[in-house]
Amino acid sequence: xxxxxxxxxxxxxxxxxxxxxxxxxxxxxxxxxxxxxxxxxxxxxxxxxxxxxxxxxxxxxxxxxxxxxxxxxxxxxxxxxxxxxxxxxxxxxxxxxxxxxxxxxxxxxxxxxxxxxxxxxxxxxxxxxxxxxxxxxxxxxxxxxxxxxxxxxxxxxxxxxxxxxxxxxxxxxxxxxxxxxxxxxxxxxxxxxxxxxxxxxxxxxxxxxxxxxxxxxxxxxxxxxxxxxxxxxxxxxxxxxxxxxxxxxxxxxxxxxxxxxxxxxxxxxxxxxxxxxxxxxxxxxxxxxxxxxxxxxxxxxxxxxxxxxxxxxxxxxxxxxxxxxxxxxxxxxxxxxxxxxxxxxxxxxxxxxxxxxxxxxxxxxxxxxxxxxxxxxxxxxxxxxxxxxxxxxxxxxxxxxxxxxxxxxxxxxxxxxxxxxxxxxxxxxxxxxxxxxxxxxxxxxxxxxxxxxxxxxxxxxxxxxxxxxxxxxxxxxxxxxxxxxxxxxxxxxxxxxxxxxxxxxxxxxx
Amino acid sequence: xxxxxxxxxxxxxxxxxxxxxxxxxxxxxxxxxxxxxxxxxxxxxxxxxxxxxxxxxxxxxxxxxxxxxxxxxxxxxxxxxxxxxxxxxxxxxxxxxxxxxxxxxxxxxxxxxxxxxxxxxxxxxxxxxxxxxxxxxxxxxxxxxxxxxxxxxxxxxxxxxxxxxxxxxxxxxxxxxxxxxxxxxxxxxxxxxxxxxxxxxxxxxxxxxxxxxxxxxxxxxxxxxxxxxxxxxxxxxxxxxxxxxxxxxxxxxxxxxxxxxxxxxxxxxxxxxxxxxxxxxxxxxxxxxxxxxxxxxxxxxxxxxxxxxxxxxxxxxxxxxxxxxxxxxxxxxx
Numbered sequence: 077x078x079x080x081x082x083x084x085x086x087x088x089x090x091x092x093x094x095x096x097x098x099x100x101x102x103x104x105x106x107x108x109x110x111x112x113x114x115x116x117x118x119x120x121x122x123x124x125x126x127x128x129x130x131x132x133x134x135x136x137x138x139x140x141x142x143x144x145x146x147x148x149x150x151x152x153x154x155x156x157x158x159x160x161x162x163x164x165x166x167x168x169x170x171x172x173x174x175x176x177x178x179x180x181x182x183x184x185x186x187x188x189x190x191x192x193x194x195x196x197x198x199x200x201x202x203x204x205x206x207x208x209x210x211x212x213x214x215x216x217x218x219x220x221x222x223x224x225x226x227x228x229x230x231x232x233x234x235x236x237x238x239x240x241x242x243x244x245x246x247x248x249x250x251x252x253x254x255x256x257x258x259x260x261x262x263x264x265x266x267x268x269x270x271x272x273x274x275x276x277x278x279x280x281x282x283x284x285x286x287x288x289x290x291x292x293x294x295x296x297x298x299x300x301x302x303x304x305x306x307x308x309x310x311x312x313x314x315x316x317x318x319x320x321x322x323x324x325x326x327x328x329x330x331x332x333x334x335x336x337x338x339x340x341x342x343x344x345x346x347x348x349x350x351x352x353x354x355x356x357x358x359x360x361x362x363x364x365x366x367x368x369x370x371x372x373x374x375x376x377x378x379x380x381x382x383x384x385x386x387x388x389x390x391x392x393x394x395x396x397x398x399x400x401x402x403x404x405x406x407x408x409x410x411x412x413x414x415x416x417x418x419x420x421x422x423x424x425x426x427x428x429x430x431x432x433x434x435x436x437x438x439x440x441x442x443x444x445x446x447x448x449x450x451x452x453x454x455x456x457x458x459x460x461x462x463x464x465x466x467x468x469x470x471x472x473x474x475x476x477x478x479x480x481x482x483x484x485x486x487x488x489x490x491x492x493x494x495x496x497x498x499x500x501x502x503x504x505x506x507x508x509x510x511x512x513x514x515x516x517x518x519x520x521x522x523x524x525x526x527x528x529x530x531x532x533x534x535x536x537x538x539x540x541x542x543x544x545x546x547x548x549x550x551x552x553x554x555x556x557x558x559x560x561x562x563x564x565x566x567x568x569x570x571x572x573x574x575x576x577x578x579x580x581x582x583x584x585x586x
Numbered sequence: 587x588x589x590x591x592x593x594x595x596x597x598x599x600x601x602x603x604x605x606x607x608x609x610x611x612x613x614x615x616x617x618x619x620x621x622x623x624x625x626x627x628x629x630x631x632x633x634x635x636x637x638x639x640x641x642x643x644x645x646x647x648x649x650x651x652x653x654x655x656x657x658x659x660x661x662x663x664x665x666x667x668x669x670x671x672x673x674x675x676x677x678x679x680x681x682x683x684x685x686x687x688x689x690x691x692x693x694x695x696x697x698x699x700x701x702x703x704x705x706x707x708x709x710x711x712x713x714x715x716x717x718x719x720x721x722x723x724x725x726x727x728x729x730x731x732x733x734x735x736x737x738x739x740x741x742x743x744x745x746x747x748x749x750x751x752x753x754x755x756x757x758x759x760x761x762x763x764x765x766x767x768x769x770x771x772x773x774x775x776x777x778x779x780x781x782x783x784x785x786x787x788x789x790x791x792x793x794x795x796x797x798x799x800x801x802x803x804x805x806x807x808x809x810x811x812x813x814x815x816x817x818x819x820x821x822x823x824x825x826x827x828x829x830x831x832x833x834x835x836x837x838x839x840x841x842x843x844x845x846x847x848x849x850x851x852x853x854x855x856x857x858x859x860x861x862x863x864x865x866x867x868x869x870x871x872x873x874x875x876x877x878x879x880x881x882x883x884x885x886x887x888x889x890x891x892x893x894x895x896x897x898x899x900x901x902x903x904x905x906x907x908x909x910x911x912x913x914x915x916x917x918x919x920x
Contacts, residue, residue: 383806403808412806420806423799425866434796435807437789445787488807 083146085273090140101297108273115276115284118294119507132164133157161241169227173220178202181234205233210259225252244275281310318509326540327519332360338527344388349375350551362522364542365531367571372551373531381405381412409495421485424474429455431473436491458487479510498529535564607860607916611875618882626889638885643770644829646877649855650781651825654818657868659798663725667732668706669845672830674736674745681748688755700827707823711816744841760835770832782870798865854906
């Protein structure tokens with residue numbers, strides 16, 4: 077970073093933000109210099125997204141002011157911020173699935189030729205914009221047919237199309253694979269080289285270490301420190317974020333000695349996603365499903381529990397069962413926690429109590445009536461047991477941070493008192509402190525004799541908590557790794573199908 | 587100590603942020619009552635008010651059913667045509683005279699009407715869920731079917747109750763009163779109370795809200811989404827039938843114009859009442875209030891000379907649009 081004596085590109089001076097009586101950000105001072113990558117890290121609920129929304133004009137600060145080139149400004153909204161050269165790349169995908177890549181990239185700023193739109197020019201521009209990100213996507217393809225990762229990249233291409241001086245990335249790599257992440261990090265370094273400032277929010281601390289020039293740590297709405305990234309190791313960052321030592325993320329485990337199988341799946345076909353998949357889950361075991369995004373892990377297990385049409389044999393405690401709908405598997409003691417918390421796990425627009433009891437409402441009936449007192453008591457219990465941090469019990473589920481939503485979803489499904497728990501991407505988009513809690517919880521489930529299946533794209537995670545890992549590729553279970561062999565290398569080889577030499581190169585690259 | 591303060595502040599906050607939308611229809615109604623009083627001193631007379639309430643009965647009762655359909659994320663455009671069809675079938679049955687005695691005949695005819703209404707609703711529900719077709723299209727189709735069936739049954743004319751004594755026996759259901767309260771008003775109250783109980787206090791009601799909020803979440807939570815959806819249409823059908831029970835004694839006939847534009851009024855009442863058209867929020871009492879607002883507006887138009895009463899449909903159409911705008915702005919303010 078260069079100190080030129082010029083005022084910073086964008087500066088937050090004493091910014092505070094309150095929602096009602098609750099202050100979520102207090103007295104934040106932050107300066108973005110041209111040509112720097114500035115990372116903001118912090119646990120969920122630390123105030124990162126609020127700060128970002130203020131910087132990008134989505135929210136107005138309660139106190140303090142924003143300065144651009146040293147001049148105080150009041151931003152009227154995100155469009156105003158964009159005109160001033162501040163663009164935000166959202167974490168969620170905000171694209172129209174039925175339009176093409178080019179149409180999305182130019183949505184709202186179409187290139188015109190007379191009265192009609194100039195598709196040729198837009199396709200060309202879009203192809204260049206996408207290529208600049210180091211990926212190869214046909215601009216004519218409909219966005220709905222792209223993978224989540226590709227959509228994320230299209231979204232980035234769209235954001236970078238406007239003249240920008242400050243680019244804010246909100247966890248852009250959450251759904252990207254290693255290679256895609258790599259490509260994105262190169263793009264970010266490129267933006268930096270051109271003299272713009274990059275504000276980078278991520279949970280993946282090694283990434284932060286790799287590209288950030290400076291790191292700002294937020295905790296409970298306060299700015300803890302801003303430091304040069306040099307000499308700051310990921311473990312130090314984690315300590316600063318959480319405010320205590322987090323050397324041990326994964327709980328100690330002794331793999332189960334049980335010989336009985338809780339669940340046996342044989343020749344399971346989920347049309348279009350999984351083929352002839354067979355696996356067995358022991359009592360008290362934590363079984364991991366690893367593989368690349370799109371390998372068919374989610375679909376296979378959704379097929380097993382009756383959420384998708386599927387054919388194959390399923391045995392529960394040795395007895396053949398057949399689940400037509402997910403209600404059948406729930407009654408049999410299997411719960412599935414979707415990776416899509418916001419879309420399939422929780423009713424974001426409803427309150428915590430309604431969400432908590434939704435799957436187990438039968439337990440809260442007195443005759444025909446819902447026993448609201450019992451419901452309120454269950455919510456108190458869940459908040460205490462799962463450490464759900466909420467400023468009020470009347471909050472809507474959508475107002476909780478990602479980590480607390482996951483805890484609420486866990487609490488909701490545990491009300492069913494399941495014997496087998498399937499958790500899909502248990503810690504996606506969740507901060508380290510909460511991750512640790514969730515890992516501990518998963519380990520406790522197994523210790524209490526329940527069997528757990530963890531589907532995860534984070535290899536560290538499956539290696540850290542699972543007793544045994546199955547790897548899927550293109551809809552097939554292609555291998556199993558246990559004990560000593562549970563390493564990233566082994567999993568990558570199985571997941572990608574490339575030779576170990578190529579895999580080693582990929583790994584070295586990452 | 588900290589607990590109680592937390593509770594108090596929570597209560598205050600919920601007053602601050604949810605209640606605006608719930609209260610808005612009642613404020614609007616109060617405003618209209620004041621306006622009515624200013625326009626015509628007779629407006630606030632007990633007779634006129636009871637009259638207005640009585641006349642709102644059909645729409646209010648149907649709209650309670652529509653609250654279920656809409657808060658589950660559905661829509662039923664067929665309620666008007668269904669009313670005419672149920673009324674026609676009921677009258678034709680009474681005209682057969684197959685049952686001796688007026689009271690038994692009326693009872694059986696009423697049961698039949700409710701049964702036919704429930705079946706019509708079931709048809710809407712099953713086609714929507716099993717056929718996976720947009721409810722807008724399904725009920726647009728059944729609207730045409732019910733309307734045409736009515737005209738067919740009436741052979742192009744109207745279907746009138748033939749037996750004068752049976753008609754006389756049935757009359758009190760619309761024109762009679764209990765302790766001075768007209769029967770239709772009591773029916774509104776009963777239907778709304780049962781509706782509120784179902785929607786707010788039972789597991790079924792919770793499931794309706796969940797399905798309307800996010801169908802995927804409901805499915806992943808093990809809720810039988812299709813069954814819940816279908817049941818909301820059945821409830822709608824039963825509500826239509828109950829409205830018909832009150833409607834038939836009023837004119838003693840079903841005509842090709844019976845129930846015309848009732849779907850517009852019912853949906854308007856629901857929307858004015860604060861139920862979200864995209865589902866996930868249902869307000870029974872708001873709906874009843876919405877139905878009253880529609881009738882009060884009509885009444886004020888008749889009593890005053892501001893606007894020709896022939897334009898009532900236009901005014902009601904404008905009200906639904908304004909109601910949506912108000913809802914939108916209240917959401918934004920949150």
